[in-house]
Amino acid sequence: MARNKVKQTGVMSDWSLRIGVFILVALSWQVSAVFMKNMLIPTVTETISGFIQLVFVSGRIWQPLYISNQAIVLGYILSVVIAIPLGLAAGRVRWIDKVLNPYIGVFLAIPIAPLIPIAITALGLGLASRVAIVFLFTFIFITVNTRAGVRNVDAGLVEMARSFGANEKQIWHRIVIPSAVPAIFAGLRIGLGRAVAGMVIVELLLVASGLGRLLLEFAGRLQADFVFATVLVVIIEALLLLSAMRFAEQKVAPWAHDSSME
């Protein structure tokens, strides 16, 4: 009982701290925006009213949001479907890892944005390009994390399984894959954030559609409040997706919630 109480006050002070910091940031934003009188930087209240306008009153955000999310959903699913088996294989089979390793290095090192024109030349200005870019932004992090999860399997557990006569297949299914789950989820979370970023970047840079197009349109008309409100929508979406992922992780892997990524 006593322990529960301590825990609860801990959560409470966490939240009051968060809210406190938020209010502080919002206040300084508001004050500086008012004093600067720069028409390109809206105040907090203008941003919020723009947000309400876009989301609830005119509802202009929904159609572009839907379009953008097509790319996220398809690109992310493609990433997961390819990256997890790739990471598992690289973590387990030596020669696959040796073959893949230079490419993994390349994909970790290069910035993705310069690849956007290439993707567009190859795939055109449609959904396919956007999906490809989201995929490129995401898959390497899921692959690398999955591989790390497989590699960092506790050697003591493998030995324990062998002592009971487990064969390679049983070790793989009963020990290695479950051990890798927390690391895979870490990769999925990083990948999700990157997917949102990748989507907006490609829409801003070349394929004018969805939220990126909306942002360019507002910026062109100097509607700073709507620009900020759209960015706010992107942030909220990213946060919602991440907490959904965290929820899934707690359901699937309750033994090892990695709090460092919160």
Place this chain on the structure above:
Amino acid sequence: MIQVRGLSKEFLGRDGEGTGVLAIDSLDFEVRDNEFLTVIGPSGCGKTTLLRIIAGLIPFNDGEVSIDDVAVTGPGPDRAVVFQNFALMPWADVLTNVAFGLEIRGKPKAECEATAMRLVRLVGLEGFERRLPKELSGGMQQRVGLARALAVNPRILLMDEPFGALDEQTRRLLQEQLLRIWDRERKTVIFITHSMEEAVLLGDRVMLMTPRPGRVKEIIEVPLKRPRGQETEKSTTFTEIKEYLWENLRSMQVLDQRGEA
């Protein structure tokens, strides 16, 4: 009966070739059926290596290891290991961990569960079946490890410093519990330990090993009557054997330090 004849084990150097470390050098001993053999020696005497060889987990260079005249070539259903660091699956609850060995051996699910339940009760973890390892104390975790080993009903129990990571009080309680279980279900036990008290309290015989390379220095009979418990430790025989072990271990440590300098 477990027979070890002229056993040698060399760990290879970093390059995977020669100039390695001789961990065990021509070891000879036997363990009788249903005997409790404790093995003690300073660190670096190869006692854990020896246990892993008997478990069939690692190969050896020279000599023979056999159980009832059958050579050991790998892990087998006649043996089960209790590990120093418990080696529990962190994602699986107590019952699943205890049933692990049975499931690996392809026993039907209902049987696995029933046996695991019986063992959970035997080690006194009733009510904790659905807990995860991280929700248990170290002592409880090792009871899970013990239950998992006993669940496959091995004739030989190989214990690698099983209580080494536990605090003194927990360790004593688990020693008593192990003795009670062993009195009821006799098995051949090889028990590696660092603790002289533990070696004498548990063992029918204590095997004393020397370090670098590991050799058998002496095997000492422990003529203390069973069941053993708190009273045992007050007897003069207990103290004498313990003192004798300490004299030997101490001289090895001193020699070792000179050797290193």
